[in-house]
Amino acid sequence: MLQLQTYLLLLLTGIMWGGVYLLMAFGLNLIYGVMKVVNLAHGDFIVVAGLLAVTLYGAFQAGPVLAIPLATLLFLLVGLAVYRGLLAHVDTTGSQGELRTLLITFGLSSIISNIALLIWGGQYQSVPFFQSAVRLGPLFLPESLIVSSLVAFVLAFAVQFWLTRTRWGRLVRATAQSELGAASCGLNTGRIRLLTFALGAAMAGAAGALTVVLIPVQAASGGFVTVQAFTLIALGGLGNYLGALLAAILLGVIEVSSSYFLGASAASAMIYLIFILVLIVRPQGLLGHRGRI
Amino acid sequence: MALFQRPHAPRRSLPSGHLFIACLLLIALVLSACASSTSGGSSSSGPIRIGFSITETGPQSAPAKFDLQGYQLGVEAINAQGGLLGRKVQLVYYDDQGSASTAVQLYQRLITTDKVDLLVGPYQTDLTSAIAPLVTRYKMAMPAMAANLEPFSGRYPYLVQSITQTPRYMIPVIDLAATKGYKTLALLIQDTAFPRELAQGIKQEAASRGIRVVFEATYPADTNDFTALVLKAGAAKPDMIIGATYLADAEGIIRAARASNVNAKLFAFSIGPVEPEFGSALGDAANGILGTTLWFPTIKTSGNAEFVQKFRARFGRDPDYHAAMAYATMQALAAAVKMAGSLDQTKIRDAYLKLDLQTVAGEFKLNSLGQQLGYQSYVLQWQNGKQELVWPSEVATSPVQLPHPNW
Numbered sequence: 001m002l003q004l005q006t007y008l009l010l011l012l013t014g015i016m017w018g019g020v021y022l023l024m025a026f027g028l029n030l031i032y033g034v035m036k037v038v039n040l041a042h043g044d045f046i047v048v049a050g051l052l053a054v055t056l057y058g059a060f061q062a063g064p065v066l067a068i069p070l071a072t073l074l075f076l077l078v079g080l081a082v083y084r085g086l087l088a089h090v091d092t093t094g095s096q097g098e099l100r101t102l103l104i105t106f107g108l109s110s111i112i113s114n115i116a117l118l119i120w121g122g123q124y125q126s127v128p129f130f131q132s133a134v135r136l137g138p139l140f141l142p143e144s145l146i147v148s149s150l151v152a153f154v155l156a157f158a159v160q161f162w163l164t165r166t167r168w169g170r171l172v173r174a175t176a177q178s179e180l181g182a183a184s185c186g187l188n189t190g191r192i193r194l195l196t197f198a199l200g201a202a203m204a205g206a207a208g209a210l211t212v213v214l215i216p217v218q219a220a221s222g223g224f225v226t227v228q229a230f231t232l233i234a235l236g237g238l239g240n241y242l243g244a245l246l247a248a249i250l251l252g253v254i255e256v257s258s259s260y261f262l263g264a265s266a267a268s269a270m271i272y273l274i275f276i277l278v279l280i281v282r283p284q285g286l287l288g289h290r291g292r293i
Numbered sequence: 294m295a296l297f298q299r300p301h302a303p304r305r306s307l308p309s310g311h312l313f314i315a316c317l318l319l320i321a322l323v324l325s326a327c328a329s330s331t332s333g334g335s336s337s338s339g340p341i342r343i344g345f346s347i348t349e350t351g352p353q354s355a356p357a358k359f360d361l362q363g364y365q366l367g368v369e370a371i372n373a374q375g376g377l378l379g380r381k382v383q384l385v386y387y388d389d390q391g392s393a394s395t396a397v398q399l400y401q402r403l404i405t406t407d408k409v410d411l412l413v414g415p416y417q418t419d420l421t422s423a424i425a426p427l428v429t430r431y432k433m434a435m436p437a438m439a440a441n442l443e444p445f446s447g448r449y450p451y452l453v454q455s456i457t458q459t460p461r462y463m464i465p466v467i468d469l470a471a472t473k474g475y476k477t478l479a480l481l482i483q484d485t486a487f488p489r490e491l492a493q494g495i496k497q498e499a500a501s502r503g504i505r506v507v508f509e510a511t512y513p514a515d516t517n518d519f520t521a522l523v524l525k526a527g528a529a530k531p532d533m534i535i536g537a538t539y540l541a542d543a544e545g546i547i548r549a550a551r552a553s554n555v556n557a558k559l560f561a562f563s564i565g566p567v568e569p570e571f572g573s574a575l576g577d578a579a580n581g582i583l584g585t586t587l588w589f590p591t592i593k594t595s596g597n598a599e600f601v602q603k604f605r606a607r608f609g610r611d612p613d614y615h616a617a618m619a620y621a622t623m624q625a626l627a628a629a630v631k632m633a634g635s636l637d638q639t640k641i642r643d644a645y646l647k648l649d650l651q652t653v654a655g656e657f658k659l660n661s662l663g664q665q666l667g668y669q670s671y672v673l674q675w676q677n678g679k680q681e682l683v684w685p686s687e688v689a690t691s692p693v694q695l696p697h698p699n700w
Contacts, residue, residue, distance in 0.1 A: 006524065009553075013520045058573065122352035123568065124541040128576025133552045133700070142520070142552030214548070215517050216541040216574060220352040224515065260521035264512030265484055267521075 009139050010257050016141075018252025019149025020211055022156060025229035025244060027203035030159070033239025034176040034196040037092060037101040041082075041109040042204055043225030045075055048116050049208025050217040054125040063129045064210050071209035072202045079201025082108065083194045109222060116219035126216040144214045151210060155203070156245055163241070172196060176239070231271070235278055237285025246286055250274075340381040341636070343368065343626070344409030346389035346399040348416050353391040357416035359615035360438065361386070362608050364413065366600075366616075367623025369607075377630050385409050391416075393423035400424045404431045410636050413622055414438055414455070416615075418487065425449040434629070434642035436622050438615075441490050445664045451638065453645045453663035455622040456654075457587045457670050459487060460494025465672045466535065466561045466583060467495065469684045471502040473695055475532035475558060479508035481522060481546060488537035491563055495535060507531050516542065519549035527555030536562040544574050551578050551700045558696035559583065561672075567614070572678055579675040581697045587670050588614040588654050589682045591690050595651035614654075621652035628657075 028042045052074070053067035060066075086108070090100050130144035163169040174182040175192045183189045208217070232251060236243030251271055259267035278286060345364070348357035364384060371382050385407055389396040396415050403409050404427070412428060414421050414437025421439035428435050429449045436455040437444065440462070445454050470478075478499055482492045489511075496506055508529040510522055523546060526534055534557040536546050543565025550560070565571050566584025575582075588594075590601045590611065600620060604612040612620075628650050633640035649667075650657040658667030672684035674693060681691035 009524070010521065013518070017518050054573075117350075117352065117354075121355050123355055123570050124544075124574075125570055126541075126544055126574035128574060128578065131548060131551055131576070131578055133554050140552065140554040142549070144548070144552065216544055218352060218541070256518055256521050259512075259516075259518065260525060263510060264516055264522055268513050268515065 005138055006260075009141075010260055011253060012139070012141060013145065014253030014256035015249050016145040016149040016252065017256060018249035019152035020145065020214060021228065021232055021251055022245060022248035023148060023152035023207045024204075024211060024225060025232040025248065026152075026155065026159070026207060027200035028226070028229045029233045029236075029239060029241065029244050030203065031197055031200035032233065033241075034172055035092070035193050036098065036239075037087065037197075038098075038105070038230065039197075039200065040102060040105040040226055041112055041222070042105075042200075042229060043227075044109045044112040044116070044222030045078070045201055045204035046208035046211070046225050047217045047219065047222040048112060049075060049205040050212035051116060051120045051125060051219065053209040053212050054120075054127055057127040057129075063127070064213060067209040068206050071205035073205075075205030076198050076202040078205075079198035080194065082201070083197040087197065088190065088194070109226070113220055113222050116222075120219050122219060124216040124218045124221075126212055129213045131213075148210055148214060151206075152248075155206075156241070160241055168195070231275055235275055235285060237287045240285060240287050243285050243287035250286075338380070340383040341377050341411065341630075342383050342385050342407070342409045343411045343413060344385045344400075344403035344407060345413045346387050346396045346403075346415045346420075348391040348420075349388035351391040353417065356613070356615045357391075359613050360416045360619040362604070363612070363616035363619025363621075364623060366604055366607055367620045367626075370603075370620075371623060371627045377627060378635070389415055389420065391420075393420050396420040397423050397427060400427055404428075404433060411626065411630070411641070413626065414452075418444070421452070425452055428452065432638050434638045434645060436625055436645065438618050438622060441486060442664055443486075443490075445662055447662050450663070451642050453642070453659055454665040455625055455657070456618050456665060457668040458665050459490040460497070461668075462491050462563050462585050462587075462670050463495050463535065463537075463561070464498050465670055465684050466585065467498040467502055467504065469583075469672055469693065470504065470533055470559060473559075475504065477505050477507045477529075477531045478533045478535060479526040479529055479531035479557070480506055480510075480535055480537070481526060482509070482511045482537040483539060483542050484511040484513050488539075488563065491537040495537065512542070514539075514542070516545070519545045520553055522546070523549040523553055523555050527553070527557075531557055533557055533559040533561065535560075536565070538562045539564045540568050540570060544571065547575055547578055547582060554700055556697070556699045560697055561585075566673065566675060566680070569680075572675055572680070576678075580677065581675065581694060583672055583674050583683070583693075584680075585670050586614050586673050586682075587668065588617040589671055589673070589688070589690075591682060592655075592671070592688050594653050594655050597653045600653045617654050621654035621657065624652045625650055625657045 024046060028039055031037055031039050049071040052071055056062040056067050086104055091097055092101050130147050132143050133140040134143050134146055163173055171187055171192055175189050179189050232247050233244050236247035254270055255267050258270040347361045348354050368382050368384055376382050387399045389399055412433045412435040414435055418439040418441045421437045422444050425444045429451050432451055434451050436453050438456040440456050440459040442458055444452050480492060482488050508526050512522060536543055543562040561583035563585050566582050567586045572579045601612060628648055629641050629644040632644035646659050648657055654668055656667035660666055671682055673680045674683045676691055683689050683693035
């Protein structure tokens with residue numbers, strides 16, 4: 001009985017960590033899905049949003065309830081500025097185009113993380129919110145995980161709804177499926193790309209301001225966050241929404257359970273082992289093209 | 294002398310004008326050689342120059358800047374007391390950005406181009422290990438604030454340790470636990486060099502005090518989720534949960550323990566609670582948690598109160614243990630050079646090994662390999678959102694609050 005409880009707890013914790021990882025990969029996935037741009041500064045957006053939440057807490061004892069809307073708004077603006085100022089000026093078509101966007105966003109990542117280093121220093125920072133346990137019968141579940149994963153799953157369904165049921169969402173999907181086709185139907189694809197990039201950046205802002213209650217961030221840890229998020233969306237099939245959800249839950253459950261049964265060092269190996277397996281067997285990702293934006 | 298006798302030497306066919314110009318050129322040459330040797334070091338009249346690299350920029354720069362300020366204040370104190378060997382002392386340093394390969398290049402430059410008279414170490418064990426072969430090749434005596442014993446295992450005889458050695462970091466925690474009668478211990482170890490060596494020290498001390506390790510696990514540095522680890526540790530029902538950790542993982546373990554309602558009578562971490570960010574990140578959850586520090590502003594080491602006051606006046610902030618260790622390194626350097634009576638590196642190295650000096654960081658005393666035996670560590674506890682020194686009891690600023698209440 002006690003064993004069963006532990007297994008259930010591990011499963012739930014794993015699913016919830018999946019939600020957290022999904023939250024952190026959201027913006028990256030949207031931007032890639034529509035624009036075929038891998039935003040290497042994604043992790044730095046998350047980290048800076050987290051550090052901003054720390055500053056807000058330090059100055060006003062303000063929690064995620066204030067930090068999330070502020071970070072979302074700020075990174076919406078950052079997204080607009082980055083697109084208008086940088087990405088709109090380069091030709092992103094073809095294989096050369098992908099390389100260019102990689103270089104630009106890599107440079108951006110370097111600039112952002114070093115500015116963050118100047119402002120916040122190199123120490124790991126976090127804020128004390130949602131720290132208690134929530135009792136569910138005999139099980140104790142971490143409040144921070146419950147909140148983060150709930151937000152993640154709600155956001156996942158909201159974006160899904162937006163993409164499939166609203167006019168703007170349909171325009172975004174049309175651009176994602178064929179930019180040329182969308183343009184020839186008279187859509188202003190430049191504006192749609194701008195909107196997408198800004199939304200993706202705003203999502204990173206929201207994710208950062210929330211997950212900082214769970215994962216301490218440091219000015220230089222953005223690169224690692226980007227890699228984690230990229231692994232997740234590659235596993236799910238780049239730009240694939242359902243795939244990312246599935247991959248996130250899979251990764252969370254594997255991480256937590258293998259950490260329990262095989263030890264924590266084995267857990268991180270397991271994740272990349274599965275990643276490599278998927279790349280060999282299904283290089284298009286778990287769901288591949290089905291369910292793509 | 295021969296130079297000035299030349300004009301009086303019997304004249305050959307060389308006209309006197311030419312000879313005069315040749316003499317002037319020769320004198321100019323000698324003078325310029327003298328001048329360049331003053332700026333290039335190894336002069337016996339200018340200031341004694343102490344070289345090092347330090348991480349002024351980059352993610353590791355926060356503690357390294359305390360090191361730098363400790364060195365600076367240390368040199369100012371030496372100069373205020375009349376310098377060394379009758380000469381002023383001066384620092385020559387560069388930014389290594391926390392990169393081991395950059396540090397190697399910079400120490401090469403300090404030794405061969407700048408020709409500094411003395412060396413002190415950079416911040417971090419990794420960088421010290423990287424420059425150790427170079428420093429040894431040039432036979433330069435160097436005190437280094439590297440806590441791991443690896444650079445002081447006999448391969449690099451010119452390196453001496455000027456910080457508490459890693460295996461001793463958590464000995465006072467075990468000592469405190471033993472006096473409280475705690476018998477069992479769960480040990481969580483980050484899988485990197487410093488925590489691994491630290492864990493060895495904990496296990497050795499625990500064994501000698503009759504404390505059993507009932508659970509032990511390592512985890513990678515990039516671990517986010519500590520739930521599984523903490524659940525397993527808690528299942529062994531230990532009296533104590535001790536982490537050989539840095540800051541982020543110490544916070545992760547406390548968060549997971551609280552959220553999963555895993556309890557123990559004592560929670561202690563190596564690095565983590567000593568950082569002010571531990572308190573701001575965890576809030577109430579930080580209270581009652583024990584940590585290790587190598588120095589505290591209130592301890593009664595030689596000249597400590599004066600050091601704290603001078604540091605505040607000079608830099609406008611409170612010193613931390615890095616600053617104290619760096620200041621003490623300069624105290625040891627001054628004592629060793631005075632004992633050696635010259636800048637002969639082998640004599641200075643031997644002097645370091647013979648030193649028994651009371652510094653702000655405690656007693657500086659080495660064994661024959663250059664490992665630090667004198668410096669110790671202290672236990673602090675977060676109480677009401679503040680760090681208090683709680684062990685050893687004779688230096689405590691507040692009585693220790695144990696056992697840790699259930700979450």
